[in-house]
Amino acid sequence: MxxxxxxxxxxxxxxxxxxxxxAHPSAPSMLDGDGELPTYLAGDPERLLGADVVARFGPTxxxxxxxxxxxxxxxxxxxxxxxxxxxxxxxxxxxxxxxxxxxxxxxxxxxxxxxxxxxxxxxSGFRAPRRAAELLDGLDAPLAREMLGHLQASPTASGVRAAFTQLLVSGADGGASAVEATAAACAARLRSGRSPSARTDTIVTHLASAYPGDPGTVAALLLNPxxxxxxxxxxxxxxxxxxxxxxxxxxxxxxxxxxxxxxxxxxxxxxxxxxxxxxxxxxxxxxIAPEMFDECTGVYYAPVDDFELSVATLDGQHDRRFPGRGPRLLLGLDGELSVTSDADPDGVTVARGQCVFVAADEGTVRLSGTGRVAQAGVP
The missing domain is CATH 2.60.120.10 (Jelly Rolls)
Structure with missing residues (x-):
């Protein structure tokens, strides 16, 4: 647990x-003393979120x-x-x-x-088609041979689509036995010691034990580990x-x-x-490798406008400015850190598992103490 x-x-x-x-309506966070986060944000969205965030994403x-x-x-x-x-x-x-x-x-x-x-x-993501074909080749199972045929006929995105579609449709149309036979062939190949990817056959075997007959178990042959x-x-x-x-x-x-x-x-x-x-x-x-803001803080810049992740690790020697803008959530990962801002110089303490919301108008955030914290922010 x-x-x-x-x-x-x-x-x-x-x-x-x-x-x-x-603030997603399916499971909104509760603020200490201020009710649900979406309701709190709706009370003054431009101050709490920033005018630019409201203009781009709405009042949440x-x-x-x-x-x-x-x-x-x-x-x-x-x-x-x-x-x-x-x-x-x-x-x-x-x-x-x-x-x-x-x-x-x-x-x-x-x-x-x-x-x-x-x-x-x-x-995550599809392997190169020729590599996927190598992993399917030699498996003594009809479904594997059908998928291999699609990739050999077209070692392109078209072949990947045909092979993956074959797998999902076969599994949905009462094809659990075909899926199980393919997973069993991966397990047998793993035991033989002649697997072209012991890691992949191990994944397939593990998934098959958790979800027997599910086409997702065999999908690992097409995907990157x-x-x-x-x-x-x-x-x-x-x-x-x-x-x-x-x-x-x-x-x-x-x-x-x-x-x-x-x-x-x-x-x-x-x-x-x-x-x-x-x-x-x-x-x-x-x-995504972090870009280092300083020796304590790395920022993981995702190629989207909705979010960026920053992680800071402090050793108690110095306080640090925590980069970021707009509305921020700070989640304690280890230890205990003091979080202050221009608007709240007294601040709060964040320990492991605790999360604090920082409004857009609070200005610069500073950290002190010993621990690690992750920050969700807006680029």
Missing amino acids: VIPRFLGSTPTERPVAEHWFG LPYLLKLIAPVRPLSLQVHPDLSQARAGHEREESAGVDPLLRNYTDANHKPELVYALTNFEAV VTLHPGEAMFVPAGGVHAYLSGFAVELMANSDNVLRAGLTPKRVDIPEVLETIDWVAAPPIR
Whole structure:
């Protein structure tokens, strides 16, 4: 129960995979003594958010900050871009779709950044088609041979689309046995010691034990495996297929809960919508290295306008100016730090698991003490 312990609460038997900090209506944060964050922001948005943020994003936080700790692998999924989200949300609103059956709970895109607090395992983005073909070649399973045929016929984004579509459609049309046979072939190849990628076959075998017969288990043959070490970060753009497998991380994203699931979940899966949303171009995972503001603070600049992540580590020797602008959320990661601003020179103390909101008009933020803090801000 990593997240409850991090937050200082008592773990229960119920697994906790995520904890949100932000103003999304699905799970708005509570402010100490000031009610829900969205209501507080609506009281004076230009002062609290800044006129430029309100003009660009409306009277709410443009980002959502999370803690994420997969108890078992989370769903294979993709997020829409802004035009897809707006069109999908409008379409479902007009049709009066039951909220529980919607793909688009809001009209926003959902690019995201993951910052690892422990070793964090994932799959993200499509491999080069020829490499995916190498991993499928020799697997004694009909589904694997069909997917391989698509990639051999067209070692391009078109072939990747055909192979991935074959996998998802086969799995949805009562093809659990075909998926299980492919996963079993990966497990047998791993045991033989002749695997072209022991890491990939291990992932497939692990996923198959958690989600037997789910096509998402075999999808790992087409996707890039990723290991983030503590302090490393990865950006997942809209349209990027991914699944988070294990570990503990901070996740920062646009203020959206639009998730299109392809597998590895008991939740609703919409394969046609997934296939219309995916970016099929093969590309390596997008790792974001921090740009150092000073010897204590690194800023992870995501290639979007909605958010940026800053992380500061102080050793108690000096106080530091914490770069950032607009509305900010500061989340304590380790130790205990004092947070002051031009508007509040007395400040507050932030310990591990505690989060503080800093309004746009509070000016320069300074940190002192011993510990580490992550800051969500607006570029």
